[in-house]
Amino acid sequence: MSLTSPVVGRSGRRQFGLLTALVLAVLGYQINATMISPALPRIITELHTTPGIAGLSQTLFFLLGSLGQVTLGRLSDYRGRKQTMLLACAILLVGNLACMLAPNVGVFLVGRALQGVSAANFPLAFLTLNQVMTRERFGWAAGVITAVNGGFAGVDAIAGGKIADTIGFRGVFGASLLISVLGILAVIFMVPKLPAPSVGRMDWGGATLLWIGLSGILIGLAQGQSWGWTSAPTAVCLLGGLAALAVFGFTQRGARRTGATKPLVDISLLGSRRAWPLFVTSAMTLGGAFAALALTIPLFTQDKHAGFGMSSSASALLFSTPAQVIGVIGAPIAGWIGPRLGWNRAMRIGATGTLVVFAVACACLDSRWTVFAMLALLGITYNGLSMTALNGYSVVAMPEAEGALSGLNGACIGIGASFGIALASAVVTAGTHDGQTGHAAYAEAMWTGCGLLVLALIAAIALAKPPTTEQAEHLEGESDHPGAVVVPATGH
Structure with a gap:
């Protein structure tokens, strides 16, 4: 099968416009992951709920993100990437409205779940870029999208904390709603309508x-x-x-x-060393990182009794923003390095660095400046190398099943984040008595995340090397797997 993209061969300005639109599309989802973390204590207070329910809202957000990536990614094989991306953006708008206007925690949970579905825009963006760009340009562009996956240069985390401190958590979702509208308009006008790569029915x-x-x-x-x-x-x-x-x-x-x-998931993919180690590495990396970054650190740093007693905005400024700012630079650089060094090698280096950084942060949890320095280094190890390598490898590792592998990897990223938050939430809840959480509970939640990162490194070591360009072309030409999703890498 051959697909010819209307963007291939056009000016760099046209490709820049496409990349800008994709950034806005994925940003609509991502700011709901990063802006809301500093506002968690305000959500608990204003909706009269508990840390456990706040953790559940995060779990549902990332859980539906993983499911949305598999389901909508597969749907896009029959309906087209752009059409499915617009559907994900529309679901995000409804979720933003539900959270902003939520009269109780039940409606808020539904809204968070709907917001999570739009995570499907990440694999859709990677597949679209890979279809219209050369291998080298794809690596850099994938790095740009990955940088967004860590937040919008830290501005979103600072803004989320400031808005939560001044007008409450509902203002956070009002800002998110505005970004979502811009994302839909950008997709409509700047993302080309490419032919659907498959013919058939959705499972x-x-x-x-x-x-x-x-x-x-x-x-x-x-x-x-x-x-x-x-x-x-x-x-x-x-x-x-x-x-x-x-x-x-x-x-x-x-x-x-x-x-x-055609099955939703090609089970035969799971046994390959280009698949299962990738899935485990993605799930455990995100599980370890989000157990700390999306729940434990925001709650600990704002806890007046067991933690640092900081405001939402100060917590975001010190412990979320630095890594995101560094990641904006580090991720595109990692995308340039990945195809040259090898995506699997880049992933191992990132996994090792991330584990070391987290271990030091766990051991020195009482020192706010040590924790600050370690979390800032995540901009290189986690936001930069690890995340870019995970996304890049998932697209090039199996050319004969490119879309399937990318969708499954995106699902594992969401599942891992959801699982990590669930574990951390359970640990923190177990250590909460009479409305107060003990210092030991936060420390245990951090070490739990560190343990998941150990598993991520072990799985990364087991990853097989991606095929060469010649091997990739051969695999693309001979792919006949019933469940495989084949998206030709035009120009590779």
Whole structure:
């Protein structure tokens, strides 16, 4: 199959416009991940809820992000990348409105879940760029998109903290709504309508089973401490989720054997050393990072009793912004280095550096300036090398199943973030008594994240080398996997 992009061969200005539109599209999702973290204490207060429920809102956000990337990524094979991107942006708008106007925590949770679905714009952006740019330009452009994945140069975290301190958390979602509108307009006018790469029907049955399975497991983990690990709700979520995933795996294998329906996920991908180590590295890297950055650090630094007692804006300025600012520069540089050094090598270097940085931060949690310095270094190790390498590798590692691998990797990123937050939330909740969280609980949550990063490094070491350009062209030409999503890398 051959797809010819209307952007290939055009001026650099045209490609710059495309990249700008994609940045705005993914930024609409990302600011809801980074702007809201400093506002978590205000959400707990204004919605009269608990740290456990605040953690659940984060869990749902990243959980639906992972599910949205698999589902909408696959849907885009039949409906086209641009059309699906616009759908994700529209869902994000509804979620922003729900959170901004939420009369209670229930509506707020629904809004956060809807916002998470728009994470699908990340793999859609990478696939679009890879289709219209050379391998070298793709690496740099992927780095730019990855830089957004760490926040908008730290401005969003500072703004989120300032807005939360002055007008409350609802103002954060008002600002997010404005960015979302700009993103939709940019996609409409600057992203070309490319031909859909596949013909067929969407496996909605498989998508439903996947959603039920992952949601049950991660919600059970997130609320197990609050509900009780042996309680009926926890058992229903965990056992029901496992059962749904078992049925999902069976139906996907059956679809592959009979050829009657293209499966949502090609199960054969999971056994390759270009796939399972990538998925584990992505999930554990995000799990470790977000256990700290999206929950533990914001709560700890603003805790007047066990932590530093800082304001939302001061916490964001010291502990979120530096890494994001450095990442804006580091990620594109990592994207330039990746194709030359090797995406798998870049990933191992990033995983090693991230683990070392987190270990020092955990050991020196009482020293705010040591924690500040270590988290700033994440702009190089995590926001730069690790995240750019994870995204770049997922696109080039399996040319015969490019879209499938990228979508699954994006899902693992969201699952890992959700899982890490769920674990950290459970640890923090266990250490909260009479409305106060002990210092030991925050330290344990940080070390829990560090343990996940150890697993990420082990998995990164197991990654196989991506194919050469010649091998990639051969694989593209011979791909006939029923579940594979093939998107030719024009110009590679």
